[in-house]
Amino acid sequence: xxxxxxxxxxxxxxxxxxxxxxxxxxxxxxxxxxxxxxxxxxxxxxxxxxxxxxxxxxxxxxxxxxxxxxxxxxxxxxxxxxxxxxxxxxxxxxxxxxxxxxxxxxxxxxxxxxxxxxxxxxxxxxxxxxxxxxxxxxxxxxxxxxxxxxxxxxxxxxxxxxxxxxxxxxxxxxxxxxxxxxxxxxxxxxxxxxxxxxxxxxxxxxxxxxxxxxxxxxxxxxxxxxxxxxxxxxxxxxxxxxxxxxxxxxxxxxx
Amino acid sequence: xxxxxxxxxxxxxxxxxxxxxxxxxxxxxxxxxxxxxxxxxxxxxxxxxxxxxxxxxxxxxxxxxxxxxxxxxxxxxxxxxxxxxxxxxxxxxxxxxxxxxxxxxxxxxxxxxxxxxxxxxxxxxxxxxxxxxxxxxxxxxxxxxxxxxxxxxxxxxxxxxxxxxxxxxxxxxxxxxxxxxxxxxxxxxxxxxxxxxxxxxxxxxxxxxxxxxxxxxxxxxxxxxxxxxxxxxxxxxxxxxxxxxxxxxxxxxxx
DNA sequence: GAGTGGTCTAGACCACCTT
DNA sequence: AGGTGGTCTAGACCACTCA
Numbered sequence: 001x002x003x004x005x006x007x008x009x010x011x012x013x014x015x016x017x018x019x020x021x022x023x024x025x026x027x028x029x030x031x032x033x034x035x036x037x038x039x040x041x042x043x044x045x046x047x048x049x050x051x052x053x054x055x056x057x058x059x060x061x062x063x064x065x066x067x068x069x070x071x072x073x074x075x076x077x078x079x080x081x082x083x084x085x086x087x088x089x090x091x092x093x094x095x096x097x098x099x100x101x102x103x104x105x106x107x108x109x110x111x112x113x114x115x116x117x118x119x120x121x122x123x124x125x126x127x128x129x130x131x132x133x134x135x136x137x138x139x140x141x142x143x144x145x146x147x148x149x150x151x152x153x154x155x156x157x158x159x160x161x162x163x164x165x166x167x168x169x170x171x172x173x174x175x176x177x178x179x180x181x182x183x184x185x186x187x188x189x190x191x192x193x194x195x196x197x198x199x200x201x202x203x204x205x206x207x208x209x210x211x212x213x214x215x216x217x218x219x220x221x222x223x224x225x226x227x228x229x230x231x232x233x234x235x236x237x238x239x240x241x242x243x244x245x246x247x248x249x250x251x252x253x254x255x
Numbered sequence: 256x257x258x259x260x261x262x263x264x265x266x267x268x269x270x271x272x273x274x275x276x277x278x279x280x281x282x283x284x285x286x287x288x289x290x291x292x293x294x295x296x297x298x299x300x301x302x303x304x305x306x307x308x309x310x311x312x313x314x315x316x317x318x319x320x321x322x323x324x325x326x327x328x329x330x331x332x333x334x335x336x337x338x339x340x341x342x343x344x345x346x347x348x349x350x351x352x353x354x355x356x357x358x359x360x361x362x363x364x365x366x367x368x369x370x371x372x373x374x375x376x377x378x379x380x381x382x383x384x385x386x387x388x389x390x391x392x393x394x395x396x397x398x399x400x401x402x403x404x405x406x407x408x409x410x411x412x413x414x415x416x417x418x419x420x421x422x423x424x425x426x427x428x429x430x431x432x433x434x435x436x437x438x439x440x441x442x443x444x445x446x447x448x449x450x451x452x453x454x455x456x457x458x459x460x461x462x463x464x465x466x467x468x469x470x471x472x473x474x475x476x477x478x479x480x481x482x483x484x485x486x487x488x489x490x491x492x493x494x495x496x497x498x499x500x501x502x503x504x505x506x507x508x509x510x
Numbered sequence: 511g512a513g514t515g516g517t518c519t520a521g522a523c524c525a526c527c528t529t
Numbered sequence: 530a531g532g533t534g535g536t537c538t539a540g541a542c543c544a545c546t547c548a
Contacts, residue, residue, distance in 0.1 A: 059536090078545080078546085080514070081514065192502070195499075212278075215470055244451040246449050332534095333526080466534085
């Protein structure tokens with residue numbers, strides 16, 4: 001006898017115009033979000049609940065939800081439900097601060113979980129970057145990072161064992177850059193960053209409790225020291241709604 | 256009696272494993288792309304054609320197509336069909352080259368179409384950036400840019416009329432930065448760039464012959480001259496599969 | 511174990527692009 | 530005018546999460 005809503009979650013198709021139903025539903029939910037009715041992190045009613053009393057097919061409801069997901073307004077936890085997305089973190093690839101730092105600076109709480117840490121054979125892409133044979137050993141770190149408890153990215157980091165022998169003996173849940181500096185005296189002099197929109201594949205999606213195919217952002221960072229040696233090679237898979245890139249650059253004096 | 260294929264486009268569900276059908280279909284198409292069978296720009300068979308002989312519902316076929324779209328491998332022209340995406344353009348927000356320049360440098364052919372050019376009232380966002388009243392006049396330029404004939408972005412540019420009086424009299428299909436420099440002696444000393452994944456809304460989607468909701472990338476650029484005056488305020492809506500961001504930065508000497 | 515989203519079918523009609 | 534994708538319905542069953 002749980003108080004199952006018999007009444008529609010929205011009064012009536014709510015919108016009008018000649019736009020498709022799913023967009024009207026979208027608009028309605030957006031209004032609920034903007035009104036503060038649904039704060040960040042809140043869970044939406046279930047898809048079937050959203051249908052009740054409306055005569056709308058579940059597929060249509062889902063269409064609206066997918067639209068909102070693409071816009072970055074909501075996200076889903078696989079087979080759990082739909083939630084309102086928190087505001088994105090601003091990320092500046094030009095700065096040298098790590099994840100822990102800039103998330104904290106923005107008044108949010110960062111967390112890191114190390115999923116695996118091992119000496120593993122280099123895959124194709126990593127081998128090319130390091131200029132070594134495919135299968136040659138590299139420290140390989142897989143970590144999940146969260147903001148305010150929400151998993152937002154998984155990353156694979158590769159470090160050459162000749163550069164930082166015994167790396168895995170150190171605590172790996174904090175800033176790797178810090179460890180390399182403090183324990184090995186290695187600091188970064190140059191950063192190469194590539195980013196592009198992607199879809200999360202099975203492995204990354206699973207680590208983020210997302211569905212495979214969820215829109216994401218892939219960031220590949222290669223950092224070098226003053227001698228041009230590779231310090232880290234890092235691939236980060238982000239939920240696409242979790243970040244916002246900001247760069248501020250002054251023109252070089254002459255050039 | 257057109258030679259309508261009675262046979263399935265793929266021999267059989269092609270894949271296996273315990274993954275969902277739509278992913279098997281996806282995998283099959285990926286293989287066709289990788290094999291060179293479907294070159295960039297090629298049109299896929301119609302959704303109904305992809306069904307023939309397979310016993311698979313159209314919705315499932317579409318699921319596979321959406322997946323490939325999210326991955327950036329294919330794109331659609333609204334109500335026309337699905338096409339193989341060409342490789343992305345590499346964009347470096349750190350460099351001062353404009354669209355025409357870096358697209359050409361990469362061996363591709365850039366095109367620009369001016370959709371509208373007028374003196375219009377500033378909307379909220381622009382007014383804040385320029386520090387003027389909402390509704391105050393700004394030169395407003397809407398352009399569509401294409402690569403090898405494929406529309407990849409639409410942009411809204413705002414320029415202060417006090418900075419560049421008579422701007423609209425010049426040819427606007429080339430580099431605006433060049434015009435500002437050559438005709439008004441204004442050059443850019445600082446660039447502020449913000450980017451985030453988004454979904455194309457009705458207006459932008461229409462200009463790109465895309466469906467509203469198509470994944471996109473929004474780039475907002477504000478450029479300043481040496482005196483700190485705003486030179487351009489530019490909002491670019493990109494098809495998400497059309498670009499790839501690349502930044503290469505050296506650490507400042509001391510800090 | 512109840513409830514959630516994930517997958518899938520088999521239709522239908524429409525708006526629009528293409529020729 | 531014919532064909533395309535876009536929207537929508539009304540079911541069904543499954544895998545998984547969560548309490």
